[in-house]
Amino acid sequence: xxxxxxxxxxxxxxxxxxxxxxxxxxxxxxxxxxxxxxxxxxxxxxxxxxxxxxxxxxxxxxxxxxxxxxxxxxxxxxxxxxxxxxxxxxxxxxxxxxxxxxxxxxxxxxxxxxxxxxxxxxxxxxxxxxxxxxxxxxxxxxxxxxxxxxxxxxxxxxxxxxxxxxxxxxxxxxxxxxxxxxxxxxxxxxxxxxxxxxxxxxxxxxxxxxxxxxxxxxxxxxxxxxxxxxxxxxxxxxxxxxxxxxxxxxxxxxxxxxxxxxx
Numbered sequence: 001x002x003x004x005x006x007x008x009x010x011x012x013x014x015x016x017x018x019x020x021x022x023x024x025x026x027x028x029x030x031x032x033x034x035x036x037x038x039x040x041x042x043x044x045x046x047x048x049x050x051x052x053x054x055x056x057x058x059x060x061x062x063x064x065x066x067x068x069x070x071x072x073x074x075x076x077x078x079x080x081x082x083x084x085x086x087x088x089x090x091x092x093x094x095x096x097x098x099x100x101x102x103x104x105x106x107x108x109x110x111x112x113x114x115x116x117x118x119x120x121x122x123x124x125x126x127x128x129x130x131x132x133x134x135x136x137x138x139x140x141x142x143x144x145x146x147x148x149x150x151x152x153x154x155x156x157x158x159x160x161x162x163x164x165x166x167x168x169x170x171x172x173x174x175x176x177x178x179x180x181x182x183x184x185x186x187x188x189x190x191x192x193x194x195x196x197x198x199x200x201x202x203x204x205x206x207x208x209x210x211x212x213x214x215x216x217x218x219x220x221x222x223x224x225x226x227x228x229x230x231x232x233x234x235x236x237x238x239x240x241x242x243x244x245x246x247x248x249x250x251x252x253x254x255x256x257x258x259x260x261x262x263x
Contacts, residue, residue, distance in 0.1 A: 048260065
């Protein structure tokens with residue numbers, strides 16, 4: 001029995017050594033190089049871009065998208081100061097123009113790819129009857145949240161509407177200016193104001209506000225979102241590929257779901 005046990009032990013030892021040799025001789029799986037792209041984008045695109053990112057990364061697992069959201073004006077200042085950004089998405093042409101004039105955009109990568117609408121919102125449980133922008137002059141409306149017109153596109157578009165409808169003076173003491181569209185939405189969601197003016201894409205998925213009016217055609221410039229690759233990007237090829245996806249049919253369907261409009 002002892003001799004049999006010794007033979008079995010030796011046999012198992014040889015077998016394990018053989019298996020280990022085979023494992024060592026098997027080629028290791030190739031390492032996947034991860035490409036990281038940094039995208040600075042208007043905050044009104046936050047929800048839609050999260051879904052676009054997931055869809056893109058499913059198709060391109062070697063690419064990791066990092067988003068930096070904020071007002072278009074503040075993002076421009078970051079890029080001007082040398083922030084490491086590969087792609088910029090603005091909520092208006094003016095901010096993109098500012099970078100273009102300084103040579104900060106990669107040539108021939110700029111695209112206008114999506115649009116939006118300006119809407120008037122109130123808290124969901126509000127009992128104030130508002131059916132148009134002109135109704136903001138009603139005495140029941142004490143505070144109206146808007147974007148700052150000098151620094152954020154939503155504020156600039158809003159000012160155009162108020163000027164066109166002769167509401168600037170009527171709302172002068174009622175207006176509370178916010179840093180971006182999402183801040184305006186937050187004012188309304190919390191009931192700190194009776195109404196606010198935001199992009200439709202900001203309001204459609206909020207269960208705390210209701211859209212009571214859409215700005216009529218012709219009272220503000222067409223809302224256009226341009227995208228471009230930044231000139232100093234070290235990953236221009238990968239950035240260009242994402243821009244191509246962003247402007248394609250699949251991404252456009254996602255944007256439409258979030259309230260954006262086709263150009």
